[in-house]
Amino acid sequence: MVEAVVGREPRPGETGLARASRALGNVAGPAAAVTYLSLLVLLPMAALVAKAFSGGFGSFWRAVSSPESVAALRLSVECSFAVAVFNSIAGLVIAWVLVRDEFRGKKLVNAVIDLPFALPTVVAGLTLLALYGPNSPFGLNVADTKVAILFALAFVTLPFTVRAVQPVLAELDREVEESAASLGASGTGVLRRILLPSLAPAMLAGAGLAFARAVGEFGSVVIISGNLPFKTEVASSWIYSLSQSDELSSAAAVSVVLVLIALGVLVGIGLLRRRFDVPESV
């Protein structure tokens, strides 16, 4: 891990021990990371893929192209995309206010942003249903509609999009903005040319995470959405139904497709982010 920071050449005056530990770090670090990733993610994913194709490609295709699967996948992808985009912008605004603004209670607001994660999804779902369902104290009833899905997804992905941008915003060197402003650049000019290029990678990262989380989200969405097949049933709920009906390989098949879609989006975002990378001599 330390090796990733420094190069491989020996340093003047460096002891043999330090060099040996550097060399060790060069191999051990990535190896440990890959092992960890394998045990937790890669092996289970491989088992899932194996299960998905355990009935042959024909059964995989049948499971994935059935009308209910297609409807559920489409709904999940559409809603997740919409929420990712919306929450990226909202996340930027909120992060901006938290970093650059001062007001009483700011610390409290900052602290609560992460809470949607700590709430078990079933409680989140019931809370949203109580607040924005038939018995809503605000008279705002979105239960059993697609808007409910957007609500629930926005709730669980907000921490990502705020926290993705916030640290980058906090680390930005204000000098550049200030000198641009003093040279006569307008507010929006500074925004477009200086801030956004620095923030865009982080925003994209946050949006990607939000999208990935949203497509997989289950517990908080199903309760308020009504879970009606072909109308408000998201992919993760359909996958759950398949697994409960002893159709494990079909469930695995639809999951694999969902992951591939998310991976596709994430890889695409990764490529986009490269365009904003500051060219470093690494």
Added chain:
Amino acid sequence: MRSRWRWPLRVAALGYVALLVVVPFGFVFYRAFQHGFAVAWDAVTTPDALHALWLTVLVALIAVPADTVFGVGVALLLARRRFPGAWLLDALIDVPLALSPVVVGLSLVLVYGKSGWFGNWLAAHGIEIIFSVPGIVMACAAVALPYVVREVLPVLQELGTDQEQAAETLGAGPFTIFRRVTLPSISHALAYGVTLTTARVLGEFGAVVIVSGAVAGRTQTMTLFIADSIENLNPVGAYAGSVILALLALGVLAGLSRNRPEERRQRWPSRSEPSPSDSELPLLSTTSP
């Protein structure tokens, strides 16, 4: 520019946060203490509830540091080195997010369960993973895997290696560089990453349902206890339990924020002198950087 936009931005941001976060959590607190503090306290201090809390904390104490070390390491790897397949590694890290938690649990069972890929090997060596605490730790670590990486990586990429290279030419060793240059610069991001990871581990439900077996008093985490409370029409227990989880997550954030100001003073003095705008600290600590 700023003075003109300040109020609209503030209203938009705070309004959205209020609608989506503050109001729901207010509701949770309200439902928890609706019948008084004593009732809520009783609901979460039954033997099963206390065991669930202990188990949840134990799982977090293992899964969060593991994910953090992994996260920082992989972030450094991806930010500082170019190697073939880096883009693939980058994408694979996010896989646990896209999998619905139930599927994460099922896939772990497919590998480590009785009839799983390693089932026979594990049974022969007397190692219990599924339906035991290690399985719960793995499930929680898996679902929270990406957060530290995703927080730290953009910051590392944004900052570049100037300061680290400067430190190196001045003779600092790799440990020193990491401790005094890299770590302070990612401290905000790291704090957020650790908090997100902790919150996610505390709140994980779907995967734990599958891998734990939900045996009360043994493999029932706080989230399972909460779901159980709802099931048995005991909402106070459920909401009070949720309050505890929320407080734990807040506690972690508070604890991490408090530490940061001292480190920031150890930074190599390459930035401009503190200006009035620099004294705006975004987090819970009260001293300036």
Added chain:
Amino acid sequence: MDPALAHRARAPRRWALCLAGTLAAVVPLAASGPAGASGGSVALVAYSTPKPAYAALISAFAQTAAGQGVTFAQSYGPSGTQATAVANGLPADVVNFSLSPDMNKLVKAGLVSPSWAAGPNKGFVTNSIVSFVVRPGNPKHIKTWSDLVRSGVTVITPNPFSSGSAKWNLMAAYGAQLSQGKSKVAATAYLGQLLKHTAAQPTSASTALQAFLSGQGDVLLDYEDDALYAVHKGEPVQIVTPPQTILIQNPIAVSTKPVSPTAAKAFLAFLLSPKGQTIWGQQGYRPVLAPVAKQFHFPKPKTLFTIDSLGGWTKVNAVFFNPQTGVVAKLEQGLGVPTASS
């Protein structure tokens, strides 16, 4: 030592101390694991509804001679998930599910003897029926199955592909049509109508109850014992017994290799004994022992049929509940509006 870890070791000591204090206070309580000492130990794995009933049953069992010193490990969850967990190695000595196919899963895995249903009670420990749950005062006057498909009435029932309870509900609806002399085609059409009137299909019976309690729908289809528990807990609901309904039969068995065979068998015997069945009755479950059942005054529907009269679960699951090709799936597909529109 890794510098990152060294740094984190300097993290706020106070915070770590608080945490240590909490753990120290809690750990002794956590050390209450099962000793399996004098009386043996029983691992009970059941579906989620009977948890409160088992609390009463287990403490009554502990008072009996056979139950002295027996320790219990209990696990409750969705019936299908529990069955799969046991098949995957979750330790279980006594298993109790909400419908027979879940028990058959374990027979296939060799964990339950194929003769589990051989006794006089046919392997069932409790009965119940499918009931209507309505708002207090029954404002929409829902009494029969035809009322469910009246215009303006919305129904809540769980999703039949993820919930055993929903399967009972739909087969009750279907069987009710048949028992009124309608043809199979007409009964299937009724199911389509019922699904059309469904406002929400939550993933489980308990979430369905929660959805109903938070204001959704006019009537909830649920197990009678679940509904009785809600009434007992003071929830604002009222139970209406449909004139025709299905008899819900919940299977129970001892596994093939219990840790303490005597204790496990004794517990099962207790659950089926007059004393045990009386406690089940008090908890809202219809006893399977006829003499005990007579003591309770559960509502008597005009027509009560079982799943066997509809062909048995294996056939019904294949015909109705296959997620790709089943009758219910096709009905839902026919009703579904493509989600391309907003």
